[in-house]
Amino acid sequence: MTARSVVVLDYGSGNLRSAQRALERVGAEVEVTADADKALAADGLVVPGVGAFEACMSGLRKIGGERIIAERVSGRRPVLGVCVGMQILFAHGVEFGVDTMGCGQWPGAVTRLDAPVIPHMGWNVVQAAPGSVLFKGLSADTRFYFVHSYAAQRWEGSAEAMLTWATHQVPFLAAVEDGPLSATQFHPEKSGDAGAAVLHNWIEGL
Secondary structure: OOOOEEEEEOOOOOOHHHHHHHHHHOOOEEEEEOOHHHHHHOOEEEEOOOOOHHHHHHHHHHOOHHHHHHHHHHOOOOEEEEOHHHHOOEEEEEEOOEEEEOOOOEEEEEEEOOOOOOOEEEEEEOEOOOOOOOOOOOOOOOEEEEEEOEEEOOOOOOOOOEEEEEEEOEEEEEEEEEOOEEEEOOOHHHOHHHHHHHHHHHHHOO
């Protein structure tokens, strides 16, 4: 089978090279670029993200990233958001009292975890959605690497979406699979063989 083409969207945020290496490890043909035409033409688009919601949205808007995501989703073309790249898919994020508009692909807000230890950093299990494609073949005790202080803690989107939850004092969304749009709050590229399996499963579905 011909290798699937994947663009890692370069908008100034995220572990771009580690994401590239992780995707190449599972057989994808990967390019890191901000070029809209290439991002629209690829079999899959990965939207990484680290740091603050507001800064990520600012960088994304500078390259028209929210329009690229919207166009791909409307055309049923797969998109995978990672960490803050998942968070910015929601309608807005609230950090340090600042409410920032997100991409609006999903309704609802990303808010601070109500936990005594912040950030949530390290390895954690997840409760995979029944029928999940991303977590196919992985056992319930599989752990993934998280580092975040904010998350989506409620789901107000499509009832058909497959929701995977995790807990750090409070439940939060660890992954969403909603038609062509998928996302993980954890870092697959930092999650060893477990993360590679998730990326492989996503690539298989392209």
